Amino acid sequence: MEKRRIEIMDTTLRDGEQTSGVSFTASEKLTLAKLLLEELRVDRIEVASARVSEGEFDSVRQITAWAAEKGLLPRVEVLTFVDGGASLNWMEQAGAQVQNLLTKGSLNHLKYQLKKTPEKHFSDIREVIAKAGEQGVRTNIYLEDWSNGMRNSPEYVYEFLDFLDTQPIDRIMLPDTLGVLTPGETREFLEDIIGRYPDGHIDFHGHNDYDLSVANVMEAVSAGVHGLHLTVNGMGERAGNAPLASVVAVLNDFMPEVAIGVSETSLFKVSKLVSAFTGIGIPANKPIVGDNVFTQTAGIHADGDNKKNLYFNDLMPERFGRKRKYALGKTSGKANIQKNLQELGLTLNDEELRKVTARIIELGDKKEKVTREDLPYIISDVLGSGSHQQRVFIRSYVLTHAKGLQPSTTVSLEIEGENYEAHAQGDGQFDAFMNALRKVYRSLKRPLPTLVDYAVRIPPGSNSDALCETVITWRQDDREFTTRGLDSDQTVSAIKATEKMLNIG
Template sequence: MNRSIQILDTTLRDGEQTQSVSFSRDEKTNIAKVLLEQVRVDRIEVASARVSEGEQAAVAAMVDWARDKGLDGRIEVLGFVDGGKSVDWICAAGGSVINLLAKGSEKHCHTQLGKSLHVHATEVLETVRLATEQGLRVNLYLEDWSNGYADNSSYVFELMGLLQEAAIEHVMLPDTLGVMTPERVFAAMRDMIERFPATKFDFHPHNDYGLATANVLAAARAGAAAVHCTVNCLGERAGNASLAEVVVNLRDQLGLELGIDESHLVRASELVQYFSGKRVAENAPVIGGDVFTQTAGIHADGDNKGRLYHTKLSPERFSRRRVYALGKLSGKASLLKNLERFDIALSEVNQRKVLARIVELGDSKKTITAEDLPFIIAEVLESKDYDHAELLACNVSSSFGLESTASIKVRIDQAVLTATGSGNGGFDAFNKALARIVKGLGLSLPTLIDYEVRIPKGGHSDALTECTISWSDQASGSRDFKTRGVHANQVFAAIGATMRMLNLVLHWARQAQQGSPSPQGAVQAAERAA
């Protein structure tokens, strides 16, 4: 088995075949930059030739950027056996690599094209000649190879034999319909490599049976030179193989050498989620929001005593951190891990009080975030440490065809302040008004980086809405955190989360002014009062 393997990411080509996904030129360029420059994948496939003028402009923009970085040779475009039209299209966009699509199964060749093997091979060779004459490097897809090999492997072998002398760098073997198992992939890939040892073979999986990542590992074990994947498993039907899953498995399970920088995998995932509108599941391996969260108290206890629930799939590899969830399954160790994060210490008596309140909230199906913990402590111990700001009155008005407006009255410490704002929706108007108040205090609001609303399934129009907002506070050293609000009105749920954010920001500002390293002093005072 090779000790190193290439990664080709086809998010911008095959991933764009996901239902309702279409990337703009700027979106494609930004994703390409992250994949090539930060994640450092070996190759990216970015488009299909002759789709549209806009697609050609997108390829040109990506190539122009990559050429300045010396990375343009890593950008590839799918082309077709069409008398040189794809070749001309790619050359006009400035591309340097064509991934030529040929028929890898006898059924496709005879039924879809209505041609014999020899006629098709002749046309493929002619397209390869046209491409190389114009300076393009050529890779070759054998479309539907998995079925072609299973149905009539002699067709595949004869086609390969006819193309052996052509200037083809990689032959790509797709499991086009995602029908293979790891055992079949390994056997077929080994057979191809042994029959054609001078050829570099790529494996291109699909995930229809949920076996894409396992099939990639089988292909790598068999000696594939490269494997294909997409960010967030995008792709037609059930998608391709996930870039993040492929990378960690090739490294951890097979010990292969990769050029990938894992610390940027989550960044790439978030960017693709934002541009595609397709969110990944919270439990998606590596990139999901919950995959480094321990919920059971016994797991937190084991980690506390000896990192018993840690593996080499650690969050730090991906610029993430381990989280210990708070809820009805929480134990003392879960609470201690979260107190440690905030640098808060509580007496045994008050730990039990706070834990009882957490379990009570969890039992009522309330979601509890780590950032809720200071407020739970304040509530249980009757501390005013996180009671710097209070919304006294608020009027939000929204009209069709007009900007929304908000008038607010806020108590900050002992001062009562008012402001108005207008914006694109009631919540935006509220934020504009609040920003005016905060600016007068010499502070600025954190940047909103994500906004989630959850309504219980089967809920009525008056059901409680839970709004969770993610913030990034540059003033406190690029601190990222979440706050939550619950209300029957979605806007006021978001306002509740924002007021909680304001209390945290004001608390951190007070700490900085006083030179206090933590909320410990205030908590100790609250404990004495309790």
């Protein structure tokens, strides 16, 4: 049986731009238009509202010039208004050929916003459609607030649709403008309309105010709609529109009777780019494109994945150009760590793995985030501590830093079984710590190596805030050597590097 083809219209560049605080530049709009049509392969894009601004005009003109060269101009659409043809003139100058004419889909909007009768509204719409035909512009019709129209004034909606059935238009686009429909209503209303107008092309445009947009899209498709309006990352006014990535996955996995042309592997890339352009982050738990959605955190899940992929579902990350990750933290078990070690090409014996697991759990209890890239440094820090016989232990210390007072440190050391304590001030907390050490070593008439270089950094390759690496170079007589400390606190990591020096020097 041949699958029913569903058109996907992306309206990120128009309706998505109505997200509070979002405004794309002309170059950003052109970049996204190219990606949406050529790489993501959506069927149509709605790129702007007519007569909004000079910048909007420039962006549309750039997009239409590119689309005309590529033979894609019929797939570029602009929102227009019933304004006696002013929007059409704007479109003509911008080079656009398809208008999405905004009309009133509820009697409430018509009465109180436009203050018109249905007859006057239909007459004005007829004039705009006729003028569009004269200018070679194709017309789609939005019935704004259609969902409330179906609830409160269905007679008006059907009168309107009867009128549109006589007009030379391509598509009727039915928006749940305020995101108020339940899935049951969505299916009921659309089945009725599609049954009455079987030759029409019906689009559904869902909003997400009750977090029902994806469910409503599923019901719209089951009811027989021909097209869907979606946005990248679910951008849009208030709670946004139906999200492109989630809808694509749902249609592909749960609705085998329909087919779409969108490329799943490009969804994540486009999502990240839209996030970068808008400055609006993607929630970590957002389906398909969130940072955490292909990350197993609990060790039992990683163990289950090792045993016949027990915690996998059909949403395999490779479908979307992504990879599965295994988080490192206080709920990590050995299986999580082993998964990450495999990715890095590292192996540990059982005792080494136990020590590293304990250290990661310790960091997790401090609410620190640990990434795979931190693992080599944790391994080095934990396992390297046993590479020499420790004679000097920094048992405790107090670091103080207060406005108007010089930083100070009190330190307690154990050297070859004997305890020593000293207090000192310095130009900073670590300088005060070193001055206190020098007091102890002077009392023992033992020399301390000289600090030559001190560097603090996030471990190379890491993208987390869990660990701070301090690398200190020391000189003793004619010899230079380096020690390294690792901790979530900068000063503590320096003290750990110093303790290693005390046992080497």
